[in-house]
Amino acid sequence: MSKYTEDDLREELKTKEYEYGFYTDIESETFPIGLNEDIVRAISKKKEEPQWMTDWRLDAFKVWKDMAEPEWANVNYEKPDFQAIAYYSAPVTVDPNKTLDDVDPDLLAMYKKLGISVDEQKKMNNIAMDIVVDSVSVATTFKKTLGEKGIIFMSISEAIKEHPELVKRYLGTVVPTKDNFYAALNSAVFSDGSFCYIPKGVKCPMELSTYFRINQAGTGQFERTLLVADEGSYVSYLEGCTAPSRDENQLHAAVVELIALDDAEIKYSTVQNWYPGNAEGKGGVYNFVTKRGLCEKNAKISWTQVETGSAVTWKYPSCILKGDNSVGEFYSIAITNNYQQADTGTKMIHLGKNTKSTIISKGISAGKSQNSYRGLVQISSRADNARNFSQCDSLLMGNACGAHTFPYIEAKNKTAKIEHEATTSKIGEDQIFYCNQRGIDTEKAIALIVNGFSKEVLNKLPMEFAVEAQKLLEISLEGSVG
C-alpha cells in the first residue's frame, strides 16, 4: 500500500519552515559588539536615564562580571560569546514622542506579517499593546483609554523618566540583580521592555499585551518587564515573541517581575515562538529568562505559558507566596521538536500561612529534542497549612526524543499538604488509525490528540490567545508520530 507513512511524516516535519523567519530591512542603529562599563554607560545615556538608573546598571554589571553561567540545567549548547554580541539595536525611525501614525511603514508591514496589525488591534480586539523590536519599544496603543483609569502602560524606558518613583521602588525587588547570571546581565544592559501599574481597586478593562521581536542580526534582546498591581486590582497580561530565521544563535535574556499587592490578581500569559533553529539544530534563539512574581496578602499570580520556540529554553516562572492566603499558579505547555532543548518549570515558595499553589505542566517532545520539567515546591517553617498540587505530564512522539521530570520538594512545616502526579505517554499508532478511520488525517489527528493532552492549560489562556496557541501547536508538531 502506498501510504502516508511515519517516514513521510518525519520527512515533512524536517522541511517544515518557521513561519515567522523573515527579516525586515529597517534602518537600525546598532552599538558595536562587546560588553564593558562604557557600553553599559552608553546604553543608559542613549536612553537619557537618570543617574540612579545608570548606577543601578553599573552595579549589576560588576556583579555579572564575577558570575558564571549556570550549568545545572539539562541542556547542552555552545555557550554564547558575550563579547560578540551587540547590546543595543534600535530602528532609527523610532521617535520618543511617537504615535502610531509616526511609525515606520516597514515596521507596520512587519507587524502585519506577524499577524498583528497594530491598527486593527487597536480598533477591534480591545487589547492594549506594546511592541518591542530588537531593543526598543515602538508602539504602545490605548495609552489614553488606560490613562483615564489611572493605569500606566508604557515602555520601561519611558517609565524610568516619567514615573521614576514607581520604578525605583519596585525594580529588582523580586528578581534582584544578583539573582542569577542572566538576570544580572539583563539588569546591566536591558534596553527596553514594558512597565505597567494598576492602581488600587482598578480592574484593568482590557488585556494588556507586549509583542517581542528580534529583527537585527548579531544582537541580543534583553527586555525587562515590571508589572505592579496595587491593592485589590486585577490585570491580565499577554506576551508574544518571534524572531527571524538565522544560522547563528541569538540570545534572549529577559527579566519579568510581577508584584501583586494585597488582594490583587495578575494573570500573565506567554506564547513563546522564538525561532527554534533548523531541522539540523543550526541557529535558533537561546531563551534564558527569569520570571518571578511576589504575592502579598490574599494576592494571586497565575503564569500560563505556551513554549514552542527557541533552540534552548531555560525558564522558571515562579511565585513567592509571601502574604497569608496568597495563591500561585503555573500552567505550562512546552513543545520541543528537532534538536530543541527545554528546561522549564516553576518555583513555588510558600512563606505565608494558608498559601496555595497549583502546577500543571504538559511537556510534548518530538524529533531529537529534550524536554525537561524542573520544579521546586518550598514550604517555609512559618507557612502553616500550605498546599500544593503538581501534575507533570509528558507526551512523546517517536523514539529519539526525551522527556525528563525533576521535581524538588522542600517542606519545613508539618502541616503542609503536597501532592505530585506525573504521567508519560506516547501517541500510539492505534490512536492515529482510529482517527484516520473516522476520516481524520494524520496531521489533524496529532493536533487533536495534542490539544486534548494540553487542554487543561489551553483553557487557562485568554480566548484570542488560545486560538493562536492551538494553531502554533499544530505548526510546531506537524507530523511526528512514533
Next chain:
Amino acid sequence: MLKIENLHASVEDKAILRGINLEVKPGEVHAIMGPNGSGKSTLSSVIAGKEEYEVTDGTIVFNEEDINELAAEERAHKGVFLSFQYPVEIPGVSVTNFIKTAINENRKAKGLEDMPAKDMLKLIREKAELLEIDRKFLSRSLNEGFSGGEKKRNEIFQMAMLEPKLAILDETDSGLDIDALRIVANGVNKLKSKDNAVIVITHYQRLLDHIVPDFVHVLYNGKIVKSGGKELAHELEEKGYDWIKEEVDA
C-alpha cells in the same frame, strides 16, 4: 458495493488472509464468524486500510473503485466505517469534539464547508436519543474510563453521525451485557437501509438474534470455508467450530 477477490494479506511477513472472496450488495447484512485467530479482525482492518497490514495479492473494490491504494481516511471519506473491537482512548478530547472534527473532515474531503454549529448540535441530539445516550456522556473524554457498553455504544453513535455506506462491526457484542446489546443492535437496525450495508464480525450467535444477517460466512485459517443463510449461525452455535475445522482439514 464491496467486492473482495482472492485477498491475501500479511502482517510482519506472516500471512493471515489467504484468498478471501466476498461480495456485499447494498441493503445486505453479512455475518462473518469463525474461531479465534481465523483472521476476522484482520479482514476488517485490511478493508479499513490499517497500514501495518500488507495486501500481498487480490483486490478490494468499493463502489466500483479499487481502494487498495487509498489511505484509511480516504476510505472513510468514501463511506467505509469500522466499529472497533477495542476503541482507543483520547484523553482531553470530548466525544462531541471528536465527532465534530470527524464530520467536518469528511465534509472537507467532499469540498463542503464545516457543518454549522446549530445543525451539528441538532444532529448530535437526534442520534444520541436514538442510541439512548445521556447528554453528559457527550462531554466526557473519548473512551476514557468508559465501560465496555459505553465504548460500543459510542462506536455506534459515531456510525449514526457519519452515516457510512458500509459499516463493519468488529466484535461489537464483546463486553456487552444483554441490555447494552439490545440498545446497540436496535441502533444498528434503525440505521439500516436499502442503500447501505453491514458486515457483522462476531464469535457468537447472540448478536445475530438482534441483527439478523442475510448471509453468514465462516472464516477459518484466513479463508471463507463455508457460506450460508442465517441458519448457519444457529448450526455453529449448536455444534461449535470443530466440525468445520474437521471438514476443511480433512
